Amino acid sequence: MQMEVLRDLVDRGAGSLLLLLPQNFSDIHGELAQQWRELERSILSQKIPIPVYLSLEEETLGVIHDSLASSAAREKHSTVTASLWHILTGYGYQMISEDQKEAEVVKDSHVVTLVGKLAGGLGVQQRLPTVMVVAHYDAFGAAPSLSSGVDSNASGVAALLGLARLFSRLYRDVKQKPRSNLLFVLSGGGKLNYFGTKSLLEEDNDDLDSLIHSSDYIICLDSLAATAASQSCDQSHDESHDQSHDPPHSLTVHVSKPPKEGSKAAVMLDLLNRSFSQLSSGPLRMVHKKIRLSDDLLSWEHERFSLKRLPAATISALCHHGDPRRQSMFVNSDHIDVEGLTQNVAALADGLARYLYNLSSLLGTEGEREGGERMATLPTVSSEYVSAWLDYLASHSRSPQLLTEDHPLVTGLYQAMSQSLQDVTKLVQRPEKSDPEFVLYHIPQTTLHAHKVKSPIFDLFVAVGVALYLCLWYSLIEFFPWSAVGFIPLPLKVKSSKS
Template sequence: MFEEASEVFDNMFKTSFPLTFIVFIPAVLILVSPLPADAAHEFTVYRMQQYDLQGQPYGTRNAILNTEARSVEAEVLSRRCVIMRLVDFSYEKYQKALRQSAGAVVIILPKNMSTMPQDIVQQFMELEPEMLATETIVPVYFALEDEELLSIYTQTLTSSPTQGSSTAAEGVHVLDRAHSRSKKYLSGRLAGVGGEDLPTIVLVAHYDAFGVAPWLSYGADSNGSGVSMLLELARLFSRLYTYKRTHAGYNLLFFVSGGGKFNYQGTKRWLEDNLDHTDSSLLQDNVAFVLCLDTLGNGDGLHLHVSKPPKEGTPQHALLRELESVVASQYPELKFSMVHKKINLADDTLAWEHERFGIRRLPAFTLSHLPSHRLAERSSIMDVRSVSPSSRHGAGLPPAGPHVDLRKLSRNTKVVAEALARVIYNLTEKGVPEDLQIFTEQMQVQEEQLSSVVDWLTAQPRAAQLLDKDSSVVSTLEHQLGRYLKDVKRHYVKADKRDPEFVFYDQLKQQMNAYRVKPAIFDLLLAFCIAAYLGVMYLAIQNFGLLYSVIRKVTQPKAKTH
């Protein structure tokens, strides 16, 4: 049967060119149509933050993307996916894409962001809060640069001015509210000796990180440094409280909170549980002061942020005095100052964690190397620990963005430990010299321990949306605190489903597909050709008799004349 069919087609092609053309064109279209798209590439993208806090929406509100790609230099960006690299990023270009109702924005980041020039890093960190300040309908994604993605970007950049062959980006996702995800906090204590009604010193640090994209938020300095310092202080004072001779008359309470970047929700719920429910309270005793540790891994200064200056003769004033004396006598190169800022309840978010305690009338401070809460270093995806500052210095490059300098973190930890010890053991009143160092030899601060904790914390993103109840971060912190403290407990904080204070959204990490395709004008031209062909075929069928007679006349051989 197949042999007969092949003979028929062979004879048809040899004897009739118009018939050959009519059959050949559809065959070519059928064979060519299923060919795969050229230059297809699948890559991971990270969506910009999307959350509601106190009823106010923040970040991008959409995740649907199936558009043609263009660089930001193109004249028309409407319903296009705008691709730009971090080195070319600016707020003006970003706003241009939003004003022209772009279909989406994809910002390509280098794999190792800590190697970027300082001016570019600083500029982007300052723009992150601006990008999150209001809700954005346009989907905004971040992608890590690789060779294929860079090649696609180069092709898009080349084709944008000419509107030639372009790139189509596709990634359709379904958003879902995830407000039921719980925040956690951990607490443990070292009990003092000498009676039941002992003053309590509370040491606090929040463990979550924040940035414009949750899956890129590692928080090395903010607040990996604060958590590592708290664990090291727990280790040092647990050893002091082991021996009767050095067992002080203060209770030490260590508290690690979640939701710190979302208006300190974990701290708020912990205070409600321990101040409003007297049956299981840890704070009904005499609280000497609360010291919050936040962003302490760098800098040439220490700043004690207070909402109310401490009065002379109080434990709070004693801590301030001891911090000043330890810095002046043991680390004269370090600058220390007290920064006074009143709590502004009209603001949407609190400035520092100690303000949560101040609202409940508990004496509290925040110690940080940052002089202001508004600095971009506290909430940036540039706060990573992939390249050490010493490596950049050896390469002749300045430090890029926030980072953790282990020497300075170790120094700051020792300053806090020495000042706390002088307060707890009342060493100044006993006439102990200010330059006498307590934590030396076997009791000294271990820089390796601090380094291992920071490395572990920055090995994974710690955005609050990503840390569920089974998170290894919380489990490991609980284990570490349990090595040094007693009565370590884990508590969960869930948002009220009826009137939640915070609402998180998922689908923050997805796969995106990019294809190199022909421009839209090519599709229009192809459609016109197909329509014309079908029109010709329709007319040929309707007038087949006339067409057949014409073909017979053309193809019939002329009779020979003698």
Template sequence: MFEEASEVFDNMFKSSFPLTFIVFIPAVLILVSPLPAEAAHEFTVYRMQQYDLQGQPYGTRNAILNTEARTVEAEVLSRRCVIMRLADFSYDKYQKALRQSAGAVVIILPKNMSAMPQDIVQQFMELEPEMLATETIIPVYFAIEDDELLSIYTQTLTSSSSQGSLSAAEVLLHTATANGFQMVTSGAQSKAVSDWAITSVEGRLAGVGGEELPTIVVVAHYDSFGVAPWLSYGADSNGSGVSMLLELSRLFSKLYTYKRTHAAYNLLFFVSGGGKFNYQGTKRWLEDNLDHTDSSLLQDNVAFVLCLDTLGNGDSLYLHVSKPPKEGTPQYSLLKELEMVVGSQYPEVKFSMVHKKINLADDMLAWEHERFGIRRLPAFTLSHLPSHRSAQRSSIMDVRSVPHVDVSKLSRNTKVVAEALARVIYNLTEKVAPGDLQIFTEQMQVQEEHLSAVVEWLTAQPRAAQLVDKDSSFVSTLEYHMGRYLKDVKRHYVKADKRDPEFVFYDQLKQTMNAYRVKPAIFDLLLAVCIAAYLGMMYLAIQNFGLLYSVVRRVTQPKAKVH
């Protein structure tokens, strides 16, 4: 068949040039015309946070994306999807895309965060709050790097970078001939999630010796936070705090099992939800216990509330307080016991108290203990961070693969807290020096393997408040784990007020994106111009066929031989 076709075309070339011209040019145009868009790569993308808190919108407002890809090096970014790699990311480049009204921004993250230089990781962690501080109209997505996505980025970068060094004609030609990528999301526009419930879990160990016993409350919030909810694993903040709380509940449940070590203190353990959203779970829990019930451990004699936050690393421990404890109070005793235990057993650790007053004018409270302080309950937060402004507390970089959690240091810090609490509960301050008696040893010692397993479980899934609903397996597992050691384990739910919601969450936080290999729009324009020119030439040729034919005959007719 192909041999016959080639003979036909060969005869056309030899016999009639006009016929060849009319047939051959349309065939060429058809062959070079762009094929239907072809999917180059399909991958998962994770959208930036979108939420409202106290009526103030944060994060990106859009989720739909259907625009051509460019890198930030391109001169024109308007209505383009700007692709950046984390290694090349900067806030100035991000702002450039926003100022030029880009259609979207996609930030490519490395597969292995631990391979990234720590200065780049730290820089991005510090930029995350700035990215979320204001409302962003365009959709912002994050994607995990793979070979295909890296190839798309490289091709787009080459195309974007070369345009700045070419002449106008070269840019036009390059734009018309180069392949591009159309980035398209498969999901719908984001909308508010109605009736979302933030879940918290509590359990207790009842003391012995009477009904009106003092109560010690141990608190840790479980939810994580970062610029993208589906990438927020919160290994140190606050997976370490929850791990320590569960280990403390295990240790003291053993002590409370035996009559000889059953103390005259109630222990109340509370794992709160919505901690990253101004501690909404703790706020509602306090309201339910202090305002809407007649029987609650919080209404009786509360010795103090100890909040655990970000304790998985470092060689420093800070006790953050809103009001310095007075001498002779249980909270002062805990402060002194922490100092004594650290000084006698772990001299390499630096322990100090940090005093910061509650600023009710701020949109966000600094630490969880401030929620209790507002209700006049003595409370403080223990952390290895010196300030609540640390970028590590709200970052997608806080993952298990990056050495943010050192299990050996988490185990050490857990033992410090356990020893100090036990010395307060059993009134050992003036009886036995910490160096002479260690309570949690041998069979009662802190289990590093157990802590490590809990951290691994906590960091196996993102725990952003928008992703953990009341029916999630995470909440069920947490409730089961607490139920192994504590009594009266139950859940507490928080739903936003419908008329004046304290918080609003939005959906479409994870989508599938397709990168389609396409020709640019200017290619279609130039192709249309070529076709129009061809048709115009054909029209003129037909109108003046006699003249054209005579010219062609004169050119193609062989010359007569001269005798």
């Protein structure tokens, strides 16, 4: 169904709309998936003056839909007489919502951000350089209870947890512990203009504040597993890079400002680029997009850090921030590449390790062999671990209004980080009450009751028939009383006897 059809239904006086969604989103592929995403995006971006209900297809609704579709098909190709007869003898359905209340505002709106670290060795922790890895874990879609965001951004969360698990093994060994801190952040409110990251930067916490603002580089992970990512970067979106020779599935580094040559940021990106060239889908491509302060919404999570003049970038399989897959429920586990995601995590780990162990001087020299031997101690990335987390995250709806402080998913993420990281902190972040940056609503779920009804024209014909019937009897009794004697029983007269 296209948005034009919905608009036509509204113009024709429809009281509400009921959209039947596929029971299994795995059946949606290619052009059909794109059509569903475009329809979803249109519904979210345009004002529709009537209620819109979303429901998964099930047997009862399927029977109703088939009945109405066949009735409409017969009426379309029938004669006037047949159409009139169908109106008199056919029937339709009246859908009544059990709950007529409007969605209520969540009074205690909040998001939860999880922070954990691996402390470097040989130095005061707060004075050591820090590298941050960040990923938001919430999702967005037209139906909050169906929004699992398996790529945006479950893949980023799975990658972050895989990196945390891998580097925790290195940091346990005193001999291999690097002289840099690693800070891992699972931010809440990513779909709320990255509210969790914004609050983290404004958090009144001296230890966290010193680590964040002393960061050498901040890597944000977003949508790393798309099998058919937007590969053709329009030149208007990327004026600093020529994509004509890009591999078909290479990842993109989104930055607000290209790093200066020789800076720590440039070294980090160069090492990551070499690691991806050797271990994953090919060299990284860079897309430079300036931050527009006039825009209401930021495009990528790294822009929150860039506004604070902190060196940051977002690594993603998506070329453009406007890709509809970032805010759609029509993406599932069948649409992502688990093996490719595992390779991307391995490349990220390799690049980070080279930077943390200061192996940049060994690359491209005779010492490269020595560096390769040293990198052999880096544990391998478990594809089973990454896949398990993807499946777990995909099994939960992760709309922001669902992810409260005590939500099982938030608890599970906290426990997973606690197994690998030190000093894991759960930050509950709330918007200002006087001027909130976002407002959340309780998910309005209701039960629709379908009543089989006749056409209103049928009721009119029945009313006319009853009226004619009553008029006939009135006329017989009023003007021809003798003719009605045989049909109307006369009252019996009973004689009473005196005692």
